[in-house]
Amino acid sequence: MNTLNSKIPEGQLSEKWTKYKASQKLVNPANKRKIDVIVVGTGLAGSSAAASLGALGFNVKIFCISDSPRRAHSIAAQGGINAAKNYQNDGDSVDRLFYDTIKGGDYRAREANVYRLAEVSNSIIDQCVAQGVPFARDYAGMLDNRSFGGAQVSRTFYAKGQTGQQLLLGAYSALSKEIKAGTVKMYERREMMDLVVVDGRARGIITRNLQTGEIERWAGHAVVIATGGYGNVYYLSTNAMNCNASAAVQCYHKGAFFANPCYVQIHPTCIPVKGEYQSKLTLMSESLRNDGRIWVPKKKEDAQAIREGKLKPTEIAEEDRDYYLERRYPAFGNLVPRDIASRAAKERCDAGYGVGATGFAVYLDFKSAIERLGKDKVEERYGNLFQMYEEIVAVNPYENPMMIYPAVHYTMGGLWVDYELQTTIPGLFAAGEANFSDHGANRLGASALMQGLADGYFVLPYTMQNYLSDQIYVSKISTETEEFANAEKSVREKLEKIMAIKGEKTVDSLQRELGHIMWEYVGMGRNRENLQKAIPMLENLKKEFWSNVRVTGDLTSLNPELEKAARLADHIELAQIMAKDALQREESCGGHFREEYVTEEGEAKRNDQDFMFVGVWEYKGKDQEPVMHKEDLKYEFINVQQRNYK
């Protein structure tokens, strides 16, 4: 039986990482060449980890679901990346970044991990600048900053509205350099189908070559999962079409515990849903909240008239507008954390003040910013975002307020990892959004890029060596063993089974059903009754899938329907523990909002007495109930408070 040992080093918070690095075990250069490391996923975390491990001299294989690492969804992050540089002299520090992140996560993250994240944040910026990432600069030639939700300092570095793109291209360039050097081998259009565990250790993976349908075996001394989050369980989300949680679910099935599956971030500023045909939601960067003001009409009749198309937002007088975030949270105003901004939008829309044809939208208005800064300055800051908005909605945001509504964006839960980012399976590591470690119950803006790169550039290259130091005695892992053969066989059987169903329902229609259940019953506002309804609904959907899905094409060629079907099967599994986790967590914290647990003012009410723990789920086998373990969170250095942004 696995016990949860988070392996947090002893000592003062600010000394833990330094001490760890000073005492960890190393692998000498001659031995590094003999050690094989498998990295799955080529986003910020995967590319940076593979590049760094390759540069150290390990033999790295990296697997990419697309044709190129540059497609990974890290590329779509717009706003920026946090670091505690304090270039602005506005009182920032590692301690303050640490504090903001812990508080932003609603005191549900591990202190030691978050402190390390804040500590390495500055190195990330230096690293990216050295790679030629064209961060925005001021007229003196120095790096520029902007502010972001949940912070009162300007610590966010950015490259226009394309920060994720530039950071990913930086990591991709570092990876390309290692590919050229021969330390990293790249395998594109491959999807991980199973994890291979030998004698209790992660020793390899099974992939499907998406071009040819071939099932392939790969062996290594350690495996890194950097495959992102599970937002697509909701069908409509800001995630890319290929984002999926299959790799993480396979690891969960093979014995890796899954932490806090119920923590999902709903991003407040997305373009509202339009119709049934919609395939994804588009995010408008949180940076827009720096200068944009969020409002709905004060009068219900105005909102009604707008919905019916009888009134334009520009016709509503200043005094008839309710800038509800500024009203409710004067200290942070439009820059409250994402979970709070999302719920406030939902509250106004549910109360009948929503705008747009559906009533599920609020305004994000740049009128006063344009008056204050001029159109040119606004264009310089947000030009590409405004252009994107206009392309999608066909409305000019310089003249009319934008319409936004919350949408699923990021998942804080993920594979449980210890301080070394190692899962409960020795030799299996998880990095970036795929792990649960740093964001607690809610992630602050511009922290995902920071965490992905922290894990890949500055954490795994150290902690993995500690694990690999005794692996030098293990000779090359063979793929010709029973464990590999069994894993390959189970993959083949699963795919053959899906193909053999030949039912009535398309994968897309079942995916939409899953999304509907999750959004309605395990979405932004949750309650016991709905969660209890969701659980049997998901069980039925699972049965429906395995008896009635229709997949055309064959197993031995490029077949997108089959790819989607296999992912959907895993997403249903994950949805089940998401609902169960949401049901057991009888409190409201961060992105997890239980309608039964609110303060008198309608704010989320945490229950530190009973729920200051990580909910860690263990798979017990097909048709068996999973078991939840608890990792108690101990706050030794920070004073736990009710979150207050007023």
Added chain:
Amino acid sequence: MDFTLKIWRQENRKAKGRFETYKISNISPDCSFLEMLDILNESLVNKLSHPVCFDNDCREGICGMCGMYINGHPHGPDKGVTTCQLYMRKFTDGETITIEPWRARPFPIIRDLIVDRTALDKIIQEGGYVSATTGGVPDGNAILISKHKADEAMDSASCIGCGACVAACKNASAMLFVSAKVSQLALLPQGKPEAAIRVQNMVAKMDDLGFGNCTNTYACEAECPKQIKRSNIARMNREFICAKVASEESTKR
């Protein structure tokens, strides 16, 4: 809205391809081009046929994964957008829309509208980077970069690697793609030490992979969804000539 779609279907690299015609109706003008193809595909699956395969991922115009010839234009008739950002309101009701894959020798067809663009990655691997390994780098503000230069580098770095420039070019030249990366790194002080080696190696690889040369028609610039400027090509040519004439450095790393 109703449309007639003429779509290129080809089972694999070696199979013989052909155009197939499909009718599609009741499409909302707010539907994106790829969502329109999703609707078509769902109806094909319902009829037990193989859906039309096309690459796509982020569907917000930044990953560069999608790309097809639509009515003779890479990414379709709209300016400055990728296929995923193209909306059906840009077409007229009843229109016949012809959809083809990128056609360029270095981009072999994988299936239907999907082509293999790994050649672009191979060019990057020849030097589209600064050889900085993790750690041991100076503070981000240690080297000042003028705002103007940083902004210009950012414009070049906006390339999404979709391959539309290659597809648009009658010579299948990758000059716009390669020059965007060469420019970004040549403009920044961090890229300077390796600039001469970089441009020579990347150009050599581009030629080696079968991409054509530039004959200054600028179709690439006209069709680029990110509006990467042709001045990048001029800068690359200058870098290349200077490197050839002045540099005594070896191109070997």
